[in-house]
Amino acid sequence: MLQSKLRPFVCWQCVARSASNSLSPAGNSLCRPAVSKTLSSWRNFSTSSSYKRNLLSSLFDQIDDAKSKSKSDDAHSLVDSLPEGEIPDRLPARERLRAWDAANPQGKIMAIHDILTPSNQQDTLNSLSSAQSSESNTMDPDAEEDADQDQNRPQLGEDFQANSLLMNPGDLIEARAGSSRVPLLAVYICQREGVYYFYCSDGSLHARMRPKTNFVAPGFATEAELAPVKGRLPPLGTPVSVIMDRVKGGNEGPSREDGQALLNKMAEFVRDADLVLQENHRKLDDPYPVLAKQGLEYITAHEAAEHLLSDKNRNPDGKFPDHAVYAVQRAIKSCEIGIRVFESAVFDLKSCILEVLPPHEMECIQAVENMVRELYANPAALQDDPEGQRQLMRHKIGSFIIRARQQIDRYRTERQFKDEWPLIGLDQRQDQKVDLKAKPWLKPEDLRIMRFLHLWAAKQAFTIDSRANVFGSQILRATGRYSNSEFLGKAVGWQFLQEVGWILPWDVQSRHTRHVPGTIPDRAGGLVNNLEPLPVEISAHDPYPGSRKDWGDVPAFAIDAAETEDIDDAVSVERTSTADQYWIHVHVADVASVVQANSAHAQYAERLSETHYYPGHFARMFPDLGILHNVSLAPGSRALTFSGLVNEQGELLECKITPGILRNVVNIEPAEVQKICPQPPLPGMTNQSGLTLCVGERSGSFYQSMVKKTKSADDLATHEVEDLKLLGRLTTSYELRRSKNYASPHRGVGKENRVSPELWPGTTRFQLAPDGTFRSSGDMAIEVAIRSPDVDRVSDLVTNSMILAGEIAGRWCEDRGIPVPYRTMPQATMNMDVLLPWVKNYLYPLFEANQQPTKEDVALIKQLAGPALLSTNPGRHFWLGLNHYVKVTSPLRRYLDVLAHFQIHAALAEEARTGKSLQPPPEGEDHSFLPFTRADLAAKLPLLAVREAKIRALSTHGPSGPKEYVYQALARAFYFNEAPLPSTFEFHIVESLATRHLRGMLPGLWNLLADLPYRNLNGAVKLSSQLIPGDILEVKLARIMPLGILLEVEAVRALRVGGEDVVEDYGSSAAAGGKVIADADAQAVAGEASV
Template identity: 75%
Template sequence: MLTSRLRPFVCWQCVARGASNSLSPTGSSLRRPTVSKTLASCKNLSTSSSYKRNSLSSLFNELDSVKSKSESDDAHGRVDSLLEGEIPEWLPTRERLKAWDAANPQGQITSIHDILVPSKKQDTMNNAFQAKSSQHNEMDPDMEEDADQEQGRHPLGDDFQANSIFINPGDLIEARGGSRMAPLLAVFICQREGVYYFYCSDGSLYRRLRPKTNFVAPGFATEAEMAPIKDRLPPLGTPISGNLGGMKAADEAPSREHGEALLNKMAQFARDADLVLQENHHKLDEPYPILAQKDLAYITAHEAAEHLLSDKTRGPDGEFPAAAIYAVQRAIKSCEIGIRIFEGAIFDMKSCIFEILPPDEMKCIQAVEKMVRELYADPMALQDTAEGQKRLMKHKLGAFIVRARRQIDRYRTERQFKGEWPIIGLDQRQDQKKDLTAEPWLSPQDQQIMSFLHLWAAKQAFAIDARTNVFGSQILRAIGRYGETEFLGKAIGWQFLQEVGWILPWDVHTRHTRAVPGTKPDRAGGLVNDLASLAIEKSAHDPYPGSRKDWGDLTAFAIDDAKTEDIDDAVSVERTSTAGQYWIHVHVADVASIVRPNSAHAQYAEKLSETHYYPGHFARMLPDLGILQHLSLAPGSRALTFSGLVNEKGELLECKITPGILRKVVNIEPAEVAKVCPQTPQPETTNGSALTLCVGQRSGSFYTPTNKKIKSADDLDAHEVEDLKLLDRLATSYYLRRLENHASPDRTFKREYRVAPEIWPASTQFERASDGTFRSSGDIAINVGIQSDAAGQVSNLVTNSMILAGEIAGRWCEDRGIPVPYRTMPQATMNIDVLLPWVKNHFYPLLEANETPAPEHYALIKQLAGPALLSTNPGLHFWLGLKHYVKVTSPLRRYLDIVAHFQIHAALAEEARTSKTLQAPREGEEHSFLPFTRADLAAKLPLLAMRESRVRALSMGGPSGQKEYIYQALARAFYFNEAPLPSKFEFHIVESMSTRHLRGMLPGLWNLLADLPYGDLNGVVKSPLDLVKGDILEVKLTRVAPLAMLLEVEAVRPVRVGGVDVVDEHGSSAAADGEAIADADAPAVSGQVSA
């Protein structure tokens, strides 16, 4: 037998933790993680490349499993009779391995989630969640979303439940979540009390509050087929906690007999998918080369089917059946390298979005894989000896390793180093002359290696189970500068990129991992912009030369913050000869008159979707300052005006859209408008934490100051004051009219507080070398504290005027049959008979009474109302109380608004050409003059919706845009004493997330979540089983992990246990009268706490 000189590669998780001595220059021994179930119990375990050998339909073949079990039991009997250490040659290989494992115990084997959620010294990049398994597939409320991402707030309105899926009873999905190694097919049975119920292909019941999936087959099962399962579900009226709990008795749960029809149907679906895989194996075995040649960056399974399946697979209607689409999705998911799932089946998409790596990145990965294999085939090169260094330099990877070590060593002399965690320390050269000369040190080959490490650790372009992860870990281990860290995963990879100058020390990881599809984060800040300046000649490009309406002396109020540069909307009022009727004009920057459909600037805007307000990394959707200069509303600027004739009752009587030119624009801030039009003071919520944390010296700004003239309330003349008061009165009437149509009450009914970081460039400086690396100095300043929503609150006048413009646009386009990106809520329409009385009689009264509804109420509302979806057809927007709604008022900042403007401009031009009002085309026909047909627009909307969702998450007010800065500030205060922190906090138990720790909230630290390992209870309770949800412990911080956005604490003393306040030796309660407080009076870590 030939023996390969190359040593076998092991799982990247094992390598990251430390491979055997022969593989590791540091000599770490191979260890396997502690786990909770054996591989033998993983019934459906299969590799990513074995979909044909282990087809999904085999899950339904009970005969084979019974046969395998009997053979296995017989083999185990023979193994048990062996002498200790004896493994006979006659045993099959699999049984010999089992015997060896029995003779060399190394702990139990856990689910994949336990492996991927590391211990204290492991990679914590993705450990925000951990799966809990049970026989009923129960919902883990925090497994799918950060529970604290909105700080307990549940916004209603246009973007409510933005990244949800839209499914109907009878739809088939691919079930996700839990600790299962393989996905299952599942039929959506129904929802009750906010809980989604699914019946799975293995006969189990699958429950979710917020279901997510990668695949949806609509209309799979009939009502009759689902009825036996539905009859066994908890009855209506059962609380959510009861729904998520297990059945009280085994005979209450649906049996396989009850689900026989569904099981047979899912089995046939799986067999049909297997047949498609076999018939198209020549393409589905290796889909990457085919799709990569098409120059496709993002694709769905439906789109990929057009390139991967033969025409004979199509059904009688010419479309590919759902089983064929599922086969394509399974084949693509089996690609370990080159294609990854970028986003699940959100909104109304029926399959997930895949990202296809470009061929040059694929070549980079293959080249680095070869380098790593060659290096580790020469163990002597990894020895820390003179001979080892000589051999190391002979390898392509070796020269990079030596140069990288020098960079790391220099970096650690310039910044404080924290070896225990992937924490970048502060610049310690305050009193020294800082050398910022950026000298290139990467060779062209080194840059290829660096690009690979960027893909691995910064972008996280590889699936968590891809073998490519091992190469990043092996490179870090060979560098040998992270010996104190047990787990050389992506978090340490990020630290490496910072230490060698590839990533700036103050950069945030989220903007690389959660980048909007089609955009590329600039490592120097913001986004890469390769657009050429747009030559703008206003008169030459105007589609309405000489025919624009001149608004003359009509005053348009641009109500926005003084720092805002992109002024894209203003509002005015015009009195009519009819008493009680007025024209409200919403003037909007006329972007579509300069930026053309499908131009380079339009395509760039489409990729960004919106202006990015990521803190410290502001990026305009239209970055050309010439566009901003010509189109931002000011005297003499073009405007597309949306006009509505309204009466004192708030009724919209007539609407029109007019291109024009503004002559009089008054810039004024919302706070000044409030002085003229005072609003009813809103009651305040408790702010939860008075703690303010500031690290660094606040100086400089990431934003360019504006030079626009701002008016105060005192500067307004009498006519302007009257106009504002009239506009406010009409806007209020319009709002009340929408309330009559069951719109949700204004969310400003109660002043909310949120934790918000502010950042400043402070002393930061950097220089970029020709090889792309940086030399930098200084640290950004971060201030974290509680801010009232009222600080950035938009006035009632502006909010309702913009909604009015959206209704005008929707009605105008619907009357003419113009496809535009309507915002609709089809699930609310479907459930209107149940939804309407429930919100009217139960939900809205709570809001109107300034009470916060319970989470169960929001869960039910989410289920009944569903998400706001983009559609080319108008439909009900329940939360706004409108039958048609299109966003049109922010074309400088939102691409979908520009799309609507493109369509409207084309329609206006056609009406001007024919001198007739357009009529909606007959069914099956379309307007030929539009830049986007209905089909074209429908194809764009899913990706645009996903981009919009990502931008919102990364924005200044989104859950991802601020949190990493909060944890950065905490890490700097905790590890480097840059700011004071309280020594103790109250820990309010939320739930037990796993068998390893409790999860709780820290009210004294902005309600952030923290984990308390059971090993750090320190005896404050006799048993963890004594603790229940709502109990309180006094704790202190032990760990801050910025990349994982994770806190760990240890217990100091009990405050409330088992729902009972703990009484101290003096007879007083330790629960502080039940108030959740920050222990601001306790001795601080450093100095005094700012409150």
């Protein structure tokens, strides 16, 4: 809370809602809003009569109607007409607020959606209350969807429950909303027909489609304790939408008597956790100093407990009980500043991953807090007049605010400005090629303020209930440049950073908010890299001098695109004297012979985890080009070769790993290989919008690559063609052998055409000033179109060869007891008795028939098979049909591959020293020569798994990476007319979100999701309740917000209502086959336009 000497405490979110208040003391937003005197007369109302309640309800409906029609006078008169003597004494809070809202109209105010962080909700629309009821608590951030059951699907029975590594029936979880201050515990009851049911500590029932949680206590409740609640769940066959409505409304479900045993047990769990909090209050009252002193950056609650709890809290086995770990997590999550939830409980972790801010950032936050408090203690400094300017200059933050105003004003003369949204417009200077002169405007003491604002608005390092949020909002408010924004939250803060030159105008927020743990996004592009070049003598050192195998003239086929520089794998074949047996050699770049296991370059690669292919911000895992040039496969380069002896049936008979030197590397593109080894096109492609949208001038490139010389199929010698044909035949046999072990057939089945943006620097230029701010000009070019998976399709020969290398590495390491990061699917193993017949008899025949599985099928398979996890012990990878699998073929681009190479190199060196093959060590022991013990490796894997998942989401083909650029292109076309757009689109309703809006899909706009507020129906239907999922409206774009990934539309007319096509007056149907056929824009609306 912000405290003023002149005023009481005020919630930071109230402060953030500055609306159009002036900066004078009279208009200061710290003043509480005045309550209409109309409400003061309601104090003596009575609630005894149902008739009077109905009268109230009728009057409030009239008030809402008057308010919706902008008739504020009518709303006032209706409120005043409430009869004082016959109305209840104490109105419910909801009705009092409705009446107050009607009597105090706010005018047209735009609400700003702030982005959600991956771990918890930050600033969201309507998240302005400090605490919520249990009804609003959520474990599922995704939208629930109605799932129609396919009657042809095999049914598993009512009582079937898939085993899970994360959550099983009887487990206790934390079900707390991101903005709620009160934790809510819940017991997982069961899963039925894709719906997960939870019984909460407040006696309510929750139903979720995709639950997420920050804490899991396994085995909390017994089956007998679950049974009374389970017996009161909605019956099988109930539509999901009906279940959700009934559960949210509290109309159905178990009573408190049914859940009494669970309620008592949860209450006892909370009491035990409270006792732990009291016993360890010295550390748990403020855990940040303890954890920061340890130098910890990312930890789980289980790991934090080792530093924060007394040993007397341990169980006899030396571990902390679940209630003690939960006490630690509660204490940490109550920290307003310094520690935040970075990632929910994922994979097989039972608690969330927490991020601890470094001490220098905490010092920065505390300094800014003092500055803001000092400023707002002097109301005269906030006056917009000469005296106010003089008073403002007396404060440490005052001169910063004055100079920031100047930068914002200058910026808005250079670029078009969209006042109602935090949207940066196009460069409107006539001569964008004018010489840029980046003049510093920040003083040294101002850098702390900018770093704080960056933490707040770009990185989003503070939780929703942190007091630090108010200081960001108050700095924005003090500038006086955002008075038209209702909510001075992080979205407006991001705009401020762009306008003052701290962030480039074409940058995207997601790469800062969703950064990979341990990395720092470079504001100029890419990632911060402070590495020194690797010394030449180190890169030239070979751990196997004179003992590497020389592969001579054996052709090693490097099958990659011509522009690919990181050539880290090639494949060759060797015939043997035994008929029907061949050696397949997978040659891999020998990075571990150049980069040492604990060197600075290895540590940097570990933080990145992979090469980043974020659109416009490419960053190599090994940025030192000396490493790339030394180890990328080429004639004379080192290689670590994974060799497998296979027969024509695809069986792996023998495996070995050999350091060597390649002499004959044949570079060839996948399309040329397909001419020799044809492969069928990917089946099951989903047709989407054909719309192509391009804004800006396509010139330059964000990724400079050297195009290498490649061979065509016609350039190959006869023996090389025969080698490729043999490799194609053997790898196909290997795939068939795995399919007999129930590997997934046709790995490309189900892949859809992607909506993918392509970026060019265009006219962008920038210069960095000594104070770290930018001067910039121009705009980048963005093209958004549908990209087919065939464009980037990897040759089946390559895919199967790489999987073979992974099996070879896994077998070789297990035979020697070498811990490496195996890829396993333990959940699939746990559910094998159900999973195997399901995929064998239903799912795989569906694939073979080129058909797509339903949403229910996909959900069930995820429940049964679970994700592929990292482990130090081998295990079955169900989808690959293998019992051993380690990724080893991309050490230039994946750290986990390098990690396996480090271990393998140490084992090879030991075998070379002793002259014999290694044997596994005694159980519970490790080989002493390894760079990483099994325990060391196990400690690394959880964070590496999180990094890998985040990189996948942010990559060019990931679900999060390209979205902001897609919406940037749309906004530039819509608001600034850079490219034509169809005038209307079809809106296919997916779901209705209570009283807020409809959510639907726009087939003519790349199947993007859009919101249709009920106020934007414009009379297209008589009642919104007529609309159901599957109905179609013709709509036009209303608002686009790239920062919040928000697309809002308004209705033009109804095409399908209540499941039936709308027939126009002249007798024709307005919808046919899902296409609009009514106007000249029909082709564009149907998604066929190309601009």
